[in-house]
Amino acid sequence: xxxxxxxxxxxxxxxxxxxxxxxxxxxxxxxxxxxxxxxxxxxxxxxxxxxxxxxxxxxxxxxxxxxxxxxxxxxxxxxxxxxxxxxxxxxxxxxxxxxxxxxxxxxxxxxxxxxxxxxxxxxxxxxxxxxxxxxxxxxxxxxxxxxxxxxxxxxxxxx
DNA sequence: GCCAACGTTGGC
DNA sequence: GCCAACGTTGGC
Numbered sequence: 001x002x003x004x005x006x007x008x009x010x011x012x013x014x015x016x017x018x019x020x021x022x023x024x025x026x027x028x029x030x031x032x033x034x035x036x037x038x039x040x041x042x043x044x045x046x047x048x049x050x051x052x053x054x055x056x057x058x059x060x061x062x063x064x065x066x067x068x069x070x071x072x073x074x075x076x077x078x079x080x081x082x083x084x085x086x087x088x089x090x091x092x093x094x095x096x097x098x099x100x101x102x103x104x105x106x107x108x109x110x111x112x113x114x115x116x117x118x119x120x121x122x123x124x125x126x127x128x129x130x131x132x133x134x135x136x137x138x139x140x141x142x143x144x145x146x147x148x149x150x151x152x153x154x155x156x157x158x159x
Numbered sequence: 160g161c162c163a164a165c166g167t168t169g170g171c
Numbered sequence: 172g173c174c175a176a177c178g179t180t181g182g183c
Contacts (some may be wrong), residue, residue: 058169134176
């Protein structure tokens with residue numbers, strides 16, 4: 001199956017691009033997703049090797065901070081079973097887990113990061129889901145064209 | 160199955 | 172920090 005592309009949002013106060021870079025093996029589980037559509041993307045559609053933009057939301061400035069790669073198959077999000085976690089879900093069980101995630105591994109940092117304003121001003125990105133008003137989905141598909149255009153903005157080779 | 164109430168997201 | 176837009180819950 002062809003490689004696909006994604007955008008995943010995180011509030012940098014909770015987990016940032018630099019947190020990912022500082023993680024063991026520059027790899028982290030993308031935990032805490034509690035939206036079915038976003039879960040379905042991770043559980044059913046993502047494949048190891050897919051390319052992912054790391055988007056910083058609910059901060060200033062709003063940016064794409066860089067890229068990462070899907071680096072595991074989907075597996076149950078462990079935080080759903082942890083009563084001490086804010087992501088605990090009493091309605092989930094180990095026999096029938098409700099929430100799934102993938103691991104992501106750092107691939108490149110955009111320096112400087114690509115701002116939302118730049119994205120909005122760039123021809124070819126008008127249809128990007130993240131730029132649409134009211135777009136709350138925290139994991140979104142990205143087209144190959146968008147992947148390439150944004151790498152050009154960042155002065156990077158799309159890989 | 161509907162839909163009002165509620166909690167959360169996220170740009171501004 | 173505000174608040175509109177959105178997704179989920181739960182009473183009926």
